[in-house]
Amino acid sequence: MNGETTQRLVKACPVCGCSELYNQTRTRQYRCTKCKHVFPRSAVVMRAAKPHGWSASHKIMHEARMAKIHEYHEANPDDGKYKIMAALHETYVMVTRYMESVKQTDAEVRA
Numbered sequence: 001m002n003g004e005t006t007q008r009l010v011k012a013c014p015v016c017g018c019s020e021l022y023n024q025t026r027t028r029q030y031r032c033t034k035c036k037h038v039f040p041r042s043a044v045v046m047r048a049a050k051p052h053g054w055s056a057s058h059k060i061m062h063e064a065r066m067a068k069i070h071e072y073h074e075a076n077p078d079d080g081k082y083k084i085m086a087a088l089h090e091t092y093v094m095v096t097r098y099m100e101s102v103k104q105t106d107a108e109v110r111a
Contacts, residue, residue, distance in 0.1 A: 007048045007049065009046045009047065010047060013032035013045070014037075014039060014045045015032065015037045016035040018034035019049070020034060021033065028040070073098070081096065081099060
């Protein structure tokens, strides 16, 4: 590879470019789930897959949830995970991520 990045290719509709195709095995054709175009296998277009990751709105929402947990924890430092979850109606995963980041920050401050 020598430092080169490889992109994953996906099959796509030749009309709209959507990669969500239904393979009609009996007729040996594909049907696009977005525009409903039916086309033979030979007409399939290969394109680069879209990168996976968080959208901007997901990042903003995640940061807001973490800020809410931080505010509560600052006001109630003796409360554990389960009390925070109950008080804020927050998920175990989010509270655990917050607690781990607090531990990591505390360890860095001490060092």
